[in-house]
Amino acid sequence: MRSLTAGYRRRAVLHDLTAVVPRARHTVVMGANGSGKSTLLSVFARLVRPMSGRLSLPARCALVVQDGPSAQAMPITVRQVMAMARWKGPWRPATRHDRAVVDRRLAELGVLDLAERQFGTLSGGQRQRVLVAQGLAQEAELLLLDEPATGVDEAARERIREALAAAVAQGTTVVQATHDRRAALDADLCLTLEAGRLS
Numbered sequence: 134m135r136s137l138t139a140g141y142r143r144r145a146v147l148h149d150l151t152a153v154v155p156r157a158r159h160t161v162v163m164g165a166n167g168s169g170k171s172t173l174l175s176v177f178a179r180l181v182r183p184m185s186g187r188l189s190l191p192a193r194c195a196l197v198v199q200d201g202p203s204a205q206a207m208p209i210t211v212r213q214v215m216a217m218a219r220w221k222g223p224w225r226p227a228t229r230h231d232r233a234v235v236d237r238r239l240a241e242l243g244v245l246d247l248a249e250r251q252f253g254t255l256s257g258g259q260r261q262r263v264l265v266a267q268g269l270a271q272e273a274e275l276l277l278l279d280e281p282a283t284g285v286d287e288a289a290r291e292r293i294r295e296a297l298a299a300a301v302a303q304g305t306t307v308v309q310a311t312h313d314r315r316a317a318l319d320a321d322l323c324l325t326l327e328a329g330r331l332s
């Protein structure tokens with residue numbers, strides 16, 4: 134991104150950001166509440182359009198949003214949440230390969246045994262792991278995660294760390310917004326936002 138400015142309606146939240154996010158590496162975005170981390174991920178996910186500046190993005194990206202009431206209210210099973218990750222259109226049913234990818238990702242995050250459960254009945258940490266598995270199952274070039282380790286215990290956090298490291302080793306570019314200093318230490322690059330500017 135070069136001289137990137139973005140925000141909502143006419144109000145800029147991110148100001149004049151210039152940085153290179155390295156391909157097939159793990160980048161973390163840190164900063165205080167309201168500094169613009171989620172907004173930056175939304176720009177990368179093409180949900181928020183830049184007001185000015187330049188941005189070059191890979192074709193396919195996946196976004197793991199923060200768990201919240203709307204996710205919990207979905208009346209669907211974990212397996213159906215995962216099916217969304219592999220959805221290719223109404224006339225293209227899931228293949229054996231799709232099912233294998235889903236099972237592998239659920240197992241990787243330690244939640245395969247929850248596959249038939251209603252998503253909304255899981256604990257917060259279990260839902261969070263399913264959402265990370267859903268992001269990974271999309272096999273996108275760019276994987277964006279908004280505070281994926283919020284509310285998860287140390288063992289689950291470790292699973293998420295390992296799963297993201299494995300994805301990076303396989304060529305995925307991972308960008309993660311986090312308040313977790315440990316995640317920042319493990320990352321290849323740390324972008325720090327202060328009131329919408331890179332510091």
Ligand SMILES: Nc1ncnc2c1ncn2[C@@H]1O[C@H](COP(=O)(O)OP(=O)(O)OP(=O)(O)O)[C@@H](O)[C@H]1O
Pocket residue numbers: 141146164165166167168169170171172173
């Ligand atoms: N949909 C929206 N419409 C208008 N303003 C928004 C919207 N989303 C975020 N903002 C504003 O943009 C600014 C940055 O918010 P953002 O959610 O990007 O910060 P953050 O660093 O992710 O915060 P947190 O650590 O609390 O998740 C805040 O002032 C916020 O009020």
